[in-house]
Amino acid sequence: RYTMVVIVDESVTSNKNDDVSATRTPGTRTSARIQKIKTTQDAIKRRKQEEEAITKAEKPVKKQRVKYNNINNNNNKKGVTESVLTDVVKEGVIPEAETVSFGGGENVEGLKGEEEKALVVCSPSKRQIGEKSAYSMVTETVRAFYKTFLHYVQEEEKRCKKDEDDKKKPKSKEEKKSKKDEDDKKKTKSKKADAAEEKRQAKRPDLKALSSMLSSNAIFTPPTRIGSIPGVDVGHQFFSRCEMVTVGFHNHWLSGIDYIGESSHREYPNYKLPLTVAIVMSGQYEDDLDNSEDVVYTGQGGNNLLGDKRQIKDQVMSRGNLGLKNCLEQNVPVRVIRGHQSRTSYVGKVYTYDGLYKVDKYWAEKGVSGFTVYKFRLKRMEGQPSLMTEQVYFSRGRIPDKVSELRGLACDDISGGLENIPIPATNLVDDSPVPPSCTYIKSLQASKNVVLPSSASGCNCKGSCTDPRSCACARLNGSDFPYVHRDGGRLIEPKAVVFECGPNCGCGPSCVNRASQRGLRYRLEVFKTPKKGWAVRSWDFIPSGAPVCEYIGVLKKTDDVDLNPENNYIFDIDCVQTMKGLGGRERRVGEVAMASLQVQNDDKDSGPEFCIDAGTTGNVARYINHSCQPNLFVQCVLSAHHDMTQARVILFAADNIPPLKELTYDYGYELDSVHGPDGKIKQLACYCGAPDCRKRLF
Secondary structure, eight states, X not given: OOOBOOOOOTTTOSSOOHHHHTTOOOSOOOOHHHHHHHHHHHHHHHHHHHHHHHHHHTXXXXXXXXXXXXXXXXXXXXXXXXHHHHHHHHHXXXXXXXXXXXXXXXXXXXXXXXXXXXXXXXXXXXXXXXXXXXXXXXXXXXXXXXXXHHHHHHHHHHHHHHHHHHHHSOOOHHHHHHHXXXXXXXXXXXXXXXXXXXXXXXXXXXXXXHHHHHHTTOSOOOSOSSSOOTTOOTTOEESSHHHHHHTTSOOOSSOSXXXXXXGGXXXXXXXXXXXXXXEEESSOSTTOEEETTEEEEEOSSSBOTTTTOOBOSOOOSOHHHHXXXXXHHHTOOEEEEEEEEOSSSTTSXXXXXEEEEEEEEEXXXXXXXXXXXXXXXXXXXXXXXXXXXXXXXXXXXXXXXXXXXXXXXEEXXXXXXXXXXXXXXXXXXXXXXXXXOOEEOSSOEEOTTOOOOOOOOOOOOOBSOOOTTTOHXXXXXXXXXXXXXXXXXXXXXXXXXXXXXXXXSSBOTTOGGGGGGSOOOSOEEEEEETTTEEEEEESSOBOTTOEEEEOOSEEEEGGGGGGOTTOOOXXXXXXXXXXXXXXXXXXXXXXXXXXXXXXXXXXXXXXXXXXXEOSSEEOGGGGOEEOSSOSEEEEEEESSOOOGGGOEEEEEESXXXXXXXXXXXXXXXXXXXXXXXXXXXXXXXXXXXXXTOOSBOO
16 A cells, blocks of 8 residues: 555545544645654554554454354364365366255354344444454455456466467477377267366366365355345445355355255254255346346256256255245245346356345246246345345446536546546536646656656567566566456556566567556546545446556655645655555565565665655546545556656556446555644544444544
8 A cells, every 4th residue: 555645635635524624734744754754663563562462352363354264174174065166166167057056064154053143244343353344354355366366367368378379389290290199089089078178178267266265265254144244235246156155145156046055954953954045146047037126036956057048857846945945934034146247247247235035935837948947936125225236237327428418517528638538527516516626647747856767678578478488577577477468457466566568678568568558448537525525436347456547646756745735645656665564554575576676674664755746737546535445456566667766656456346436545544643733643534434444544
């Protein structure tokens, strides 16, 4: 994380109101560098004292995110789902629905004798000191999944590239003879063996990522599988079935019914098992009927899931079907997830949690294809938030075809045509739609007294960088490219520093290692909020790891900004401090190949030498607000030169961000770290609205 300097002006701050701004005292501001020197040592001392107190009082587990897995860890036994699913995924084979019935006690950490509390969602206010909320653990788990997923995407891209190169490579006589022998052997194999071989070669990155997380016990296991799952509210969107499995929301990556099997009778002694806990409605069965509040759900089995999705045999009252029947008899609610077609999701669908339903009745009948199917009518329970599926499904319908159709339009394009995609500004807060005031620039400018570093030599690749072993820029990143090609280039994970190809490299603009240099990819909108001033949202889906925008302004020396106490858009280039993990930042060391960039393990911090001033001159990034649980992260990027004190500051997507979701990042303030001219601690309320909001920006 990076640190924005003092933000106190009502008209521009990300978290402010009239009451807060009224307390502002004019005066010369202490620079970020001097603030850090004064506060870092005290902050480190306070953190050590707090950690010692927490350790003595509670002795929390090392990784809070997987705290619910302790029961399984003590037994040293894999659950049914983990063992079966891992085997299936390792082979890269997508089995028929009949073979994916994991049923059993998979990943169940039930609260014995306390099932009556299953519907109570854990409140962040009730958690212990030093313990993360369920929302944070769900978010971290999903991010870990997509980080692992992108690693396997990169592996798959390498495999495909190797196969392509092998086909183009001229073969010697010996290689041709060997290839002929292999072809002769293949002719003797059965078609079934050929199909199995092909499936093993084409492994799905999402299944491999899920298998990796299961084997490393990195998934989030809720305290009970019945009813609401802590950290997942009505309207939550999942972008794959595997994502749902990682947070314990629906434990089957293919089957539509998730149920607790009879082998879990010890964890759930007060229930008759099997017991269905969740269903996915996504058009897999031809006999389904969905009227939103009332659902007629077709039971499990007999469906050609991987073919034409038609019924091919009779269903039987067992497994998930019996689980739904038992839910009716025992009055147990079922989580309902709806899937809709989506071009932006890598699986072609987006899944929305629509709340808890009760099974009202069931019956057997002849289906459309003439086979016996079981039907279950479910009714939505009262007292829940309104249905979100309709809103999500038609979200793009709320975006006008033309910018001129926007309500409260204040400006057609704040960039004045500089960006390749117009950025409109809307204002529904003020009586007259006043636009934001700023001189828009597309590239970083430097003050006269700033000496720019010498250019980096670059790599000798031609066209596009493809081989990390021969690309000099890839070697600086620790022997591989930091991006995958998918979706126009996605950063696999946050790094201490990313080395991109620069102006002296032999590759062209299409090179994957120039992902952050291609300008805006997504349609952004600047809009006015009642309490946070201006804000930014996207009209398009943004996948995790995608570069959103660069923080642009005037490059200055940090000490020079002291002369203007009214400037509230100073962004410290504190890459070194981030690598050291100082000031409450997330420590990002990773592999740094240049000896000059290695970070020493000491607490000395002279503060950032340079900053980016976007006070009067900047780009769309200056309007992006703070959040205590942001969906963007800040990444230090070096391309034209290798001087980290003047690195480019890029905002990347930390999550899969749906359309019209406000874009936010963590400003990186420590509480009580900002002082006024009189030396007193200044405070500013936070209105980000996140479940784990600290209630104060600083």
